[in-house]
Amino acid sequence: xxxxxxxxxxxxxxxxxxxxxxxxxxxxxxxxxxxxxxxxxxxxxxxxxxxxxxxxxxxxxxxxxxxxxxxxxxxxxxxxxxxxxxxxxxxxxxxxxxxxxxxxxxxxxxxxxxxxxxxxxxxxxxxxxxxxxxxxxxxxxxxxxxxxxxxxxxxxxxxxxxxxxxxxxxxxxxxxxxxxxxxxxxxxxxxxxxxxxxxxxxxxxxxxxxxxxxxxxxxxxxxxxxxxxxxxxxxxxxxxxxxxxxxxxxxxxxxxxxxxxxxxxxxxxxxxxxxxxxxxxxxxxxxxxxxxxxxxxxxxx
Numbered sequence: 001x002x003x004x005x006x007x008x009x010x011x012x013x014x015x016x017x018x019x020x021x022x023x024x025x026x027x028x029x030x031x032x033x034x035x036x037x038x039x040x041x042x043x044x045x046x047x048x049x050x051x052x053x054x055x056x057x058x059x060x061x062x063x064x065x066x067x068x069x070x071x072x073x074x075x076x077x078x079x080x081x082x083x084x085x086x087x088x089x090x091x092x093x094x095x096x097x098x099x100x101x102x103x104x105x106x107x108x109x110x111x112x113x114x115x116x117x118x119x120x121x122x123x124x125x126x127x128x129x130x131x132x133x134x135x136x137x138x139x140x141x142x143x144x145x146x147x148x149x150x151x152x153x154x155x156x157x158x159x160x161x162x163x164x165x166x167x168x169x170x171x172x173x174x175x176x177x178x179x180x181x182x183x184x185x186x187x188x189x190x191x192x193x194x195x196x197x198x199x200x201x202x203x204x205x206x207x208x209x210x211x212x213x214x215x216x217x218x219x220x221x222x223x224x225x226x227x228x229x230x231x232x233x234x235x236x237x238x239x240x241x242x243x244x245x246x247x248x249x250x251x252x253x254x255x256x257x258x259x260x261x262x263x264x265x266x267x268x269x270x271x272x273x274x275x276x277x278x279x280x281x282x283x284x285x286x287x288x289x290x291x292x293x294x295x296x297x298x299x300x301x
Contacts, residue, residue: 025143028108028126029115037149038103042122044091045107045129046070050277051141053078054157055150061099063091070270074279097121105144129276131216134199137276161278168285169204172292177207179230179258181220182273183237183244188225190218196276200284222247226256232292233258236269265291 024033042061043049049071052059058080064070065087086092101122109130118124125147127140145154180197181190191198193208194216202208209228212218235244253259271283
């Protein structure tokens with residue numbers, strides 16, 4: 001083989017190696033292409049941190065609401081320290097740019113208004129997070145795996161995830177009606193079967209209320225809760241002063257099956273309401289098995 005033939009072969013090999021990691025996926029903006037696997041990733045939603053941890057990738061920056069404990073312990077254990085870039089609702093563009101990312105993963109619900117600014121900093125992958133369902137979350141995780149150059153590892157972990165969720169499901173009494181909601185001072189938000197947590201519970205074989213007025217997350221009254229009359233009531237209290245705690249003092253509270261059977265449980269708001277992802281869903285699955293088998297405190301303190 002002549003020198004020029006060898007040189008052409010070398011150049012071709014270099015070109016193929018350089019482009020071997022290029023990937024094209026479909027995100028909420030359309031077609032997204034990245035030429036090489038990113039090394040400095042900033043994520044603007046908690047669910048994206050979960051997805052990175054699944055494939056052992058540590059973000060350099062996270063919109064963590066300035067509170068590292070918003071990230072689940074099992075996720076924090078799998079990633080390195082990161083820089084906070086502010087809140088999920090209003091991340092700091094300056095803080096993001098200072099980290100010199102080569103990929104930003106943003107929430108199409110929260111961050112559409114700053115998409116152009118984010119793209120000016122680094123390639124920006126726009127995915128659903130805030131209003132996603134469980135299945136949509138797993139689809140986003142698969143996309144993230146491809147973009148990170150970790151497709152095989154992500155697919156392997158997703159297969160394991162399905163097995164774990166099936167194991168949790170096999171331990172639960174089918175046909176049990178469960179209401180999960182978040183409670184603040186003056187409102188109770190029902191997470192219906194079209195919400196993230198509601199769709200996780202539905203996937204486990206539990207009966208979860210349908211959307212109310214086409215809302216996946218619905219602010220419902222005490223009377224509406226009594227009308228649903230669930231077998232189990234699971235509450236994430238966002239505040240110490242919680243409307244559910246006030247409702248419990250009402251004589252009508254005891255009309256509800258969950259109250260009569262002492263089947264009311266309080267759960268961690270970060271796990272059940274703020275986080276979404278593989279680790280979050282498995283944590284919920286573990287929790288609900290313990291709750292329904294009365295292995296966890298059946299009270300809403």
